[in-house]
Amino acid sequence: MSPNDEHVRSTPPSWFDWLDDRLGLRAARHLAEKKTVPVHRHSIWYYFGGMTLFLFTIQVSTGILLLLYYRPSADTAFESVEFIMTQVRFGWLVRSIHNWSANLMIAALFIHMFSVFFLRAYRSPREITWLSGAFLLFLSLAFGFSGYLLPWNTLSFFATKVGTEVAGVVPVAGQFMVRFLRGGDEVTGATLTRFYGFHVAILPAITTALLTLHLLMVQQHGMSVPESVKEPVKTMKFLPNFLLRDIIGWLTALAALAALAAIFPWDLGVKADPFAPAPAGIRPEWFFMFMFQTLKLLPAKIGFVEGEVLGVLGFSLGGLVLLLVPLIDSRGSKRIAKILAAAGGLVMIYILAMTVAGYLE
Amino acid sequence: MFVVAALFLIGLQGPPSAPVNTCVSCHLEAGDDLAAPIAKVADDVHGKRGFSCVHCHGGDAGEADMDKAMDPRKGFVGKPAPKQIPVICGKCHSNADTMKRFNPGIRVDQEAEYRTSMHGKRLAQGDVKAATCVSCHGNHGIRAVSDPNAPVFPTHVAETCGRCHSDAAYMKPYGIPTDQAAKYKASVHADALFKMQDLSAPTCNDCHGNHGATPPGTASVANVCGTCHARQSELFGAGPHKSAFDTMGVGECLACHGNHEVFRPTDAFIGTGNKAICIKCHNQGEPGYETAATIRQDLLTLSERIAGADSVLERAARAGMEVSRARFELTEANHDLTNARVLIHSFSAPGVEKATGPALAIADKARQAGENALKEWTFRRKGLAVSLLVIALAIVSVYLKIRQIEAGS
Numbered sequence: 001m002s003p004n005d006e007h008v009r010s011t012p013p014s015w016f017d018w019l020d021d022r023l024g025l026r027a028a029r030h031l032a033e034k035k036t037v038p039v040h041r042h043s044i045w046y047y048f049g050g051m052t053l054f055l056f057t058i059q060v061s062t063g064i065l066l067l068l069y070y071r072p073s074a075d076t077a078f079e080s081v082e083f084i085m086t087q088v089r090f091g092w093l094v095r096s097i098h099n100w101s102a103n104l105m106i107a108a109l110f111i112h113m114f115s116v117f118f119l120r121a122y123r124s125p126r127e128i129t130w131l132s133g134a135f136l137l138f139l140s141l142a143f144g145f146s147g148y149l150l151p152w153n154t155l156s157f158f159a160t161k162v163g164t165e166v167a168g169v170v171p172v173a174g175q176f177m178v179r180f181l182r183g184g185d186e187v188t189g190a191t192l193t194r195f196y197g198f199h200v201a202i203l204p205a206i207t208t209a210l211l212t213l214h215l216l217m218v219q220q221h222g223m224s225v226p227e228s229v230k231e232p233v234k235t236m237k238f239l240p241n242f243l244l245r246d247i248i249g250w251l252t253a254l255a256a257l258a259a260l261a262a263i264f265p266w267d268l269g270v271k272a273d274p275f276a277p278a279p280a281g282i283r284p285e286w287f288f289m290f291m292f293q294t295l296k297l298l299p300a301k302i303g304f305v306e307g308e309v310l311g312v313l314g315f316s317l318g319g320l321v322l323l324l325v326p327l328i329d330s331r332g333s334k335r336i337a338k339i340l341a342a343a344g345g346l347v348m349i350y351i352l353a354m355t356v357a358g359y360l361e
Numbered sequence: 362m363f364v365v366a367a368l369f370l371i372g373l374q375g376p377p378s379a380p381v382n383t384c385v386s387c388h389l390e391a392g393d394d395l396a397a398p399i400a401k402v403a404d405d406v407h408g409k410r411g412f413s414c415v416h417c418h419g420g421d422a423g424e425a426d427m428d429k430a431m432d433p434r435k436g437f438v439g440k441p442a443p444k445q446i447p448v449i450c451g452k453c454h455s456n457a458d459t460m461k462r463f464n465p466g467i468r469v470d471q472e473a474e475y476r477t478s479m480h481g482k483r484l485a486q487g488d489v490k491a492a493t494c495v496s497c498h499g500n501h502g503i504r505a506v507s508d509p510n511a512p513v514f515p516t517h518v519a520e521t522c523g524r525c526h527s528d529a530a531y532m533k534p535y536g537i538p539t540d541q542a543a544k545y546k547a548s549v550h551a552d553a554l555f556k557m558q559d560l561s562a563p564t565c566n567d568c569h570g571n572h573g574a575t576p577p578g579t580a581s582v583a584n585v586c587g588t589c590h591a592r593q594s595e596l597f598g599a600g601p602h603k604s605a606f607d608t609m610g611v612g613e614c615l616a617c618h619g620n621h622e623v624f625r626p627t628d629a630f631i632g633t634g635n636k637a638i639c640i641k642c643h644n645q646g647e648p649g650y651e652t653a654a655t656i657r658q659d660l661l662t663l664s665e666r667i668a669g670a671d672s673v674l675e676r677a678a679r680a681g682m683e684v685s686r687a688r689f690e691l692t693e694a695n696h697d698l699t700n701a702r703v704l705i706h707s708f709s710a711p712g713v714e715k716a717t718g719p720a721l722a723i724a725d726k727a728r729q730a731g732e733n734a735l736k737e738w739t740f741r742r743k744g745l746a747v748s749l750l751v752i753a754l755a756i757v758s759v760y761l762k763i764r765q766i767e768a769g770s
């Protein structure tokens with residue numbers, strides 16, 4: 001808007017005009033109105049990115065509320081969560097939604113990642129979108145791992161002990177990683193404070209930066225259309241058509257969260273006692289179960305290498321391959337695409353099978 | 362050169378072989394019963410520490426000639442007579458200098474204690490049926506007391522004592538009952554020992570002593586029980602029953618609890634009901650009768666309130682409500698109930714109420730917490746229903762809006 005436009009106006013500026021003068025809202029609205037989403041038989045998968053983002057905002061808002069009461073030390077953590085669950089008005093709801101939403105978010109994230117993988121939406125020019133998304137998946141797992149310890153209950157204490165021990169088998173850097181994660185040789189109050197720092201400051205800061213990049217890239221390149229969809233591709237407007245459909249999904253997720261929180265409020269457990277023997281049936285959260293189960297099933301020695309070392313190195317290599325998928329599939333070779341799709345399918349089946357096996361044991 | 366070769370050849374010779382134990386070689390050759398001890402010695406606690414036949418039986422194990430090896434002038438005693446056994450064992454076990462080479466903490470007064478026991482006294486009187494060291498510990502396959510296979514390990518003691526004491530024919534000359542082991546096995550102590558594997562639970566020797574085994578008399582039975590049940594014993598000693606029981610010559614604890622067949626006590630033991638023990642002596646109208654009735658009622662009221670609170674908290678917990686704090690606090694009431702059951706031994710109703718009074722308040726508070734949790738649960742369900750309705754309406758509205766927009770375009 002030019003300065004002369006001010007004189008043309010006959011009526012006083014509305015609040016939108018006032019903001020538009022300062023923020024350029026019309027330009028943003030124009031951009032949003034111009035944005036379209038392809039419509040085809042695979043369009044359903046587009047909604048899982050938005051769903052993950054919605055659940056992430058719930059995580060942030062409920063997390064901030066929990067911060068008001070949570071006290072991160074071995075002496076006070078459990079008691080403060082107990083206080084939230086029993087004394088704070090709707091504290092039980094906030095904590096239960098935070099826990100359930102975390103699980104649903106990671107589930108949505110896995111679905112989003114696998115759908116992008118199988119639809120090959122990572123192809124040029126969306127490599128950075130894929131890379132930032134893969135890092136966001138790792139960060140979400142780190143959120144889950146660090147958040148699990150915060151209530152300082154028996155199960156979380158021993159699961160963290162086992163989980164951090166796994167890092168110790170990494171050749172050369174293993175012991176350093178264990179000490180870095182634990183803030184010492186053992187899981188103690190220092191570990192709790194450290195995990196709290198990771199969970200509420202370090203991880204959110206990195207996530208915010210990566211998420212901004214990821215969303216900018218989505219905006220920059222638009223939604224990818226699978227190769228199998230023939231031209232011309234039908235489209236729908238992002239605003240309001242796609243967004244309204246997104247909102248239906250979000251409302252459904254909100255209803256599911258409310259029901260889960262009310263019917264199955266997240267258990268508090270028993271306060272951790274570092275001197276007590278480890279209870280039977282320690283297991284990590286479901287999204288780490290496939291790794292936990294694999295490490296359990298591996299023999300002590302495979303050739304001349306320790307089974308656990310090989311397992312950890314295997315998972316690290318898997319993570320690296322995940323990051324490099326756009327590079328591996330960059331030449332447009334149908335053979336490589338088929339191999340990748342088959343490998344992805346096998347990995348998905350493996351994850352599901354190991355997770356189920358872990359819970360059946 | 363020859364000297365070097367000779368020295369080299371000497372160096373090639375193996376270590377000198379162990380001297381032949383002629384006791385072993387001859388007994389193995391003789392076979393049957395005479396050979397049987399040899400196999401047992403391999404697991405014997407003494408055998409493992411380098412003791413051999415001659416340390417107990419005397420003689421010369423290095424002598425190939427049987428007569429010379431078993432020459433009484435070389436201390437050969439052969440199969441020791443019962444009377445010799447405590448002396449033979451005591452040669453080492455009563456000698457602190459010898460024993461501390463193997464176990465500096467071990468007692469060396471077993472033989473002296475044995476002499477004071479009923480077994481020791483009978484043996485001294487010439488009763489060869491009286492138990493000696495080997496009757497309980499075995500002879501050639503002796504195991505350490507801490508060995509779970511030892512006949513004197515806590516879980517085997519009743520069986521070991523019962524080998525003689527449950528044998529009616531063997532015990533006939535003594536005119537004492539032979540049902541102690543069977544009764545013990547039905548007792549609360551045996552439950553703790555055998556079912557709960559609590560090795561600190563008493564077995565025969567914990568009340569009767571082991572080396573100094575003697576039946577405790579009515580005057581000392583409270584001291585025996587009091588070694589574990591110290592508080593009860595102390596309360597009983599300060600209470601009104603002590604002097605009355607002493608006058609009547611009634612064994613203090615066993616008057617109500619029995620001796621070998623000590624049942625798990627229940628609240629029904631006290632009071633004026635059919636199963637109450639108090640009414641064996643106290644009649645209606647007596648102060649003791651009233652006290653028993655009051656104590657019983659106090660215990661009953663507290664038990665019921667705790668059970669009621671526990672049931673409400675259980676329902677709340679099963680509904681997913683967080684009531685662990687209230688449940689933890691309720692354990693305090695349970696501790697007080699246990700304390701009240703101990704305080705019964707003071708036979709004072711106000712004394713028992715010191716424990717039941719605060720416990721009733723705790724139980725009521727826990728019940729209230731449980732009821733509040735259940736109310737909150739109902740509130741949550743209603744809240745959920747309202748929320749789901751609002752969300753459903755919002756979904757329908759958005760859906761209709763989409764249809765409206767897309768119908769227009």
